[in-house]
Amino acid sequence: MIQFQGSPALQTERLRLRKIQLADTEAMFQNWLSDDRVMRHLIKGPHDTMAQTKARAMEILSSYEEDTFCYWGMEEKRSGTLIGVIDLFAFDAATDHCEVGYCIGFDWWNNGYGSEALAAVLAFGFQEMQIHKISAAHNIDNPASGRIMQKVGMIQEGTVRAMIRNAAGEYKDCAIYGLLRETYDLHNK
Ligand SMILES: CC(C)(COP(=O)(O)OP(=O)(O)OC[C@H]1O[C@@H](n2cnc3c(N)ncnc32)[C@H](O)[C@@H]1OP(=O)(O)O)[C@@H](O)C(=O)NCCC(=O)NCCS
Known part of the structure; x- marks a missing residue:
């Protein structure tokens, strides 16, 4: 069973992964x-106005009330700048599976x-939340995303044709990656 703990602060060598705040809207x-x-x-396409981003930030903030919401801002420690986001989502209780996005x-x-x-x-998903499998998908014309999945040990399981349709109305084929906890544990003892 997945052990939900919300979105606690996590540290890496150069990043602080922490909850989004309303003050992050501009960044x-x-x-x-x-x-x-x-x-x-x-x-989803780009935001045209900061009002859209503020609405999104408020949506994120209210979602933190649920401990099933796992969504972190990436703050560069050196500069204190918010440079991105990463989340776990689409949790499936039947298989203890979820997806990761960034x-x-x-x-x-x-x-x-x-x-x-x-x-x-x-690491947090497998070691602390006891997730059994984490998957991700990327457009095949976005190889950098696939590269980071490979770098952390995720394995490509296939390609799905026309898996998504983007804001410009284009269908995109996506590469599907996954990692099982047992495989993760083998390489991260
Ligand atoms: C995907 C993303 C998060 C990667 O972040 P990042 O901080 O640049 O990632 P890293 O620096 O850790 O690694 C990027 C890797 O991709 C490689 N890469 C970059 N562009 C590439 C390209 N066009 N073709 C192949 N590899 C590429 C880099 O060389 C690097 O690999 P290396 O370390 O072996 O040299 C970032 O590009 C991003 O936010 N993209 C837009 C949003 C997005 O795509 N989200 C994911 C949707 S599935």
């Missing part, structure tokens, strides 16, 4: 939510932050 908007270079890889501002790409945050959230 969320400026650093990724308004940026098509980032948002074109996600199902997003980082363009200015911080290719510095190892995505892999660092993903490794920390997988």
Whole structure:
């Protein structure tokens, strides 16, 4: 059974993973939510106004009332800047399975932050929450996302055609990755 604990603060070498606050609205908007270079890889398109981002931040804040909500902001320790978000979602009680999603501002790409945050959230999911399997999917034209899954030991299980339709109305084929707790444990003793 999944041991839900909400979204406790987690530390990595260079990141503080912590709850989103209303005061993060501007950073969320400026650093990724308004940026098509980032948002074109996600199902929902970029935000046009900070009011949209504020509404999203308020939605996130109220979701923290449920201990099943696992959603962290990624704060760069060195600068104190909020550079992205990562979450566990789509929990399935029948199989103790969930999915992981993440997003980082363009200015911080290719510095190892995505892999660092993903490794920390997988560790929390498997070791503290007792999740049995964590999966993720990425558009096949977004190889950086697949690369970070590979870097943390997730295994590609297949490709699903037209798995999503993005905000521009384009269908995208997605690569599906997964990691079982037993495999994770083998490599992280
Ligand atoms: C996916 C994402 C989180 C990666 O974050 P990041 O901090 O740049 O990740 P890392 O720096 O840890 O690793 C990126 C890896 O992808 C590789 N990469 C980058 N662009 C690539 C490309 N076009 N083709 C192949 N590999 C690529 C990098 O070389 C690096 O691998 P390496 O360490 O072996 O060199 C970030 O690109 C992002 O937020 N993208 C937009 C949102 C998104 O795609 N979310 C996920 C949806 S499934």
